[in-house]
Amino acid sequence: MDEKKPDGIVLTEAQKRSRRQRSIAIALALGVLVVLFFAVTMVKGPAVLVRPM
């Protein structure tokens, strides 16, 4: 029986590794952003809603 070749682009190991690294970095950056917004909201309390220009 013939083995089916995968369609489309096949990533090399180096491409897979660097893509995974970049994905983890983006996830970490988003995580930091979420924690930052949460922490500042806790620190400011109700004052977080006061927004003088």
Next chain:
Amino acid sequence: MSVVDHNAIDLGPRISEAEVSDYIALLKPRVMSLVVFTALVGLVIAPVHLHPIIAFTSILCIAVGAGASGALNMWYEADIDALMSRTANRPIPRGRITRPEALTFGMTLAFFSVMTLGILVNWVAGALLAFTIFFYVVIYTMLLKRWTAQNIVIGGAAGALPPVVAWAAATGSLSVEPWLLFLIIFFWTPPHFWALALFRSDDYARAGVPMLPVVAGPDATRLQILLYTIVLVAVALAPWPLGYFDAVYGATSLVLGAGMLALAVNVYRHRDGIEATRATRRLFAFSILYLFALFATLLLEVMVRAVVPLVW
């Protein structure tokens, strides 16, 4: 007959192999560290108590904003970066990251740093950070750098703004003290970068960047370095007699200023051979120490006051 040689064009999709370290290099980490340090000083000398989390957020946003500026600078200058030995190893000339990728990365970071600073800290600081990024990328990188020998004089304003942004983050307003820090960095920039340009003038000439040594020659540059150093030393000393910073800062500024001036005179006097190169390199290296030590003095004074208030 077709004029396009399709064999010469890679029509396949490009899969990035860029690693996280390549993107970190786009942020210009060394410039970023100086920005973080000067911003930290602007933050701690502000006469307000700032919650550590707000202080951390402010510095982080300023650092990311500086990184965004670096990435956008590399996006625009990829052509001349490839021609200069100092910059040929940057991620875009090396082919690790494409220009559109750098543009997207820089714009994303610029947007998030400004919005986060504005929303979480205050909009005076957010607006100032946006202006700083705009000034560095549009005014300096796109307009001034390839057009005039005064590029780093005017463009130096962008590098001088971080302590002002940080002060605004702490206080929500502006005052004389952050502008004094601004002036110190502003007048420090020309002697520092012209010293670098003197021993890298071949690089700049090859890339067609009209740095002062390329346009006006090394001797005129040496005179300008000396004149700007005189102004710098006076500006850096002035906050002490004016009563903004105290005697410890004044004494440090005096000693460091004397060193800076002596090295600038040395650069002016030695115009040929190995002595000239050595004098220029010494001034360049000392100028980094000069700025760091001046700002570190202000930082240490605040820390000492906080730790041992009875001494003061």
